Amino acid sequence: MGRLLLIWRLALRDLRHRPVEAVLVVLAITAATATLTLGLVLRSFAVALGLRVGERVTLDGHSYRVTVTAVTAASPPYPETGFMATPAGVGDSPGQVWLTRADTISLATRARPLTYTVDVRTQDPAALAGPAGFNGPWTSWQAISAQDAKEISNEQLVLDVGGWLLGLLAIASVGVLVGGRLAEQTRRVGLLKAAGAAPGLVAAIMLAEYLALALCAAVIGVAVGRLTAPMLTSFSFFAGLLAKPAQPPLTPQTVGVVAGVAVAVAVVSTLVPALRAARTPTVRALADAARQPKRHALATTAWATVLDGRYPAALARALGTTPRQLTAGLSASQLLPALPGGIIGVPAGIGLYAAVSNGGGLTLPPFAWLVAVVLAVLLAVALLTAIPARIGAGHPIVGILQSEAA
Amino acid sequence: MTLLSARGLRKAYGRGGALVRAVDDVSLDVEAGETVAIMGPSGCGKSTLLHLLGGLDRADAGTVALAGRHVGQLGERGLARMRRDAVGFVFQAFHLMDELTAVENVELPALLAGRPPRAARKHALALLARIGLAGRAKFLPSALSGGQRQRVAVARALANDPLIVFADEPAGNLDSAATLEVLRLFDDLHQAGQTLVIVTHDSRIAATADRLITMRDGAFIDEIRLAGGSNGSLARLAGLDG
Secondary structure (H helix, E strand, O other), X not given: OHHHHHHHHHHHHHHHHOHXXXXXXXXXXXXXXXXXXXXXXXXXXXXXXXXXXXXXXXXXXXXXXXXXXXXXXXXXXXXXXXXXXXXXXXXXXXXXXXXXXXXXXXHOOXXXXXXXXXXXXXXXXXHOOOHHXXXXXXXXXXXXXXXXXXXXXXXXHHHHXXXXXXXXXXXXXXXXXXXXXXXXXXXXXXXXXXXXXXXXXXXXXXXXXXXXXXXXXXXXXXXHHXXXXXXXXXXXXXXXXXXXXXXXXXXXXXXHHHHHHHXXXXXXXXXXXXXXXXXXXXXXXXXXXXXXXXXXXXXXXXXXXXXXXXXXXXXXXXXXXXXXXXXXXXXHHHHHHHHHHHHHHHHHHHHHHHHHOOOOOOOOOOHHHHHHHHHHHHHHHHHHHHHHHHHHOOOOHHHHHHHHHO | OEEEEEEEEEEEEOOHHHOEEEEEEEEEEEEOOOEEEEEOOOOOOHHHHHHHHOOOOOOOEEEEEEOOEEHHHOOHHXXXXXXXXXXXXXXXXXXXXXXXXXXXXXXXXXXXXXXOHHHHHHHHHHHHHHOOOHHHOOOOHHHOOXXXXXXXXXXXXXXXXXXXXXXXOOXXXXXHHHHHHHHHHHHHHHHOXXXXXXXXXXXXXXXXXXXXXXXXXOEEEEEEEXXXXXXXXXXXXXXXXX
């Protein structure tokens, strides 16, 4: 009870003590959760159709009992686009139900007779005069292409929003990481300034490191994007109808935009802490402790939080906290800002999807899935905090206390 | 009764030509209720020795036994338990939690030890009253003077009624008036029978001890018993009674 009180007290006070970091953590978690939710919304329609055997389904006013479920490769699953040329225009929300012959016949009316859909590729498209050549609904490949393009456009919007959310996540994470790192480099700043470097030069040195990292990230990003893009688009058309779509082009403009975004992320997240470090009085910077936390390349806000909390953690250990208690406490303290972020992220993701879906039908994922998203995010935050905390709990207490007190 | 016993302690930093023997073959016995002061020039290894004795750091060689229990044989969890239950630390830089009030800082070790919050709070308030800071219980460290902060740190060190308190330059960051506050507090602890090991540059604080050890280059070079000790008059010894 006492320990629990202590954990939450320290967590709450730390949040109050470092509100900017708390906001960044909330922002990062919100972006992550919203992106995950977005993905779930995209996937949920397929599951929404996954009726269980024995349940009843109503089609055109007729109630049927589900006797069997099956899988077909004849039509791409939602949300990948497809097109079925029927008067109802089901291409916007494809899905298939198998009925017995008798049940199928019972659904037919004079206005909506039974039809078969056949994809035809003619040797001479110009020879087709239109519906007159067929006894039934007829749709040109241009119409199918336009319909697919509309679906692709929706997907692209969702991907764009997801991309922006991940961008925010990157800025927040890099901001926390860089802010912490530059604080560690105060002594280095002091030495540079003592050697005659002007504040502008010091800031430039600080920026250069992260600009180089940003350019590396851009190269990797372009390569990954180039390799994964076909996976996103290859399912979006009826394979074999009009041949597969062309490989997405990698233009110089695309490379330029990606590199520009990466550099912008680095500059936005580095500029303020770099300028602040550069303005630190030389004597104070020289007197500052040469702290030694080594930030891993995979550092996140959770890692940064643990590293920034080395001093209170060392102090707690000096007072008798066991490594297990310390790890549990630090993990729990990160759950506090993560929880509102996780909860906000779910409606944010749903809202974003609704906003970009052009008024299309929105099928919400099961409530349990949404709860699972929040729990998964919280678990990830706790684990990401626990790992470095456990490693850090093995470091000598004295060195940390002395470096902070120096 | 010997409470703390160290034999052949060694601790070195660096390698080759840069090797520094911070503690070099030091042995020490501290009796229960005794106050031992360790003095010496900066960098002579006083603080390192204190860290080894208190389980904050591990020795390269030698043994430390506290109440008959060998510290070197304890794992990380055992060391933590020892620091929590049997040992209290007072640091030169106070090392208070900035975001916690005075009373919350004092009750922190008790909460860590799993004491009920109400009992921990009651004990912490009693300790603050004992050091004359009952009226500052709700103050953050930033609102306290240096001397008051160090007194809060001493109260925190006493939160779990430790067998021994280690103080590392407790007046090192304090002005004369604040030093006197801390001086009186340590003398009170001494009179109350609390076992203390104090590393200090301040001869006034050293004068409150039963035994004064002088250290140089990682080794003990002198040891004297002081006449004042637990029966001495602090103000007279420190020359601050006027």
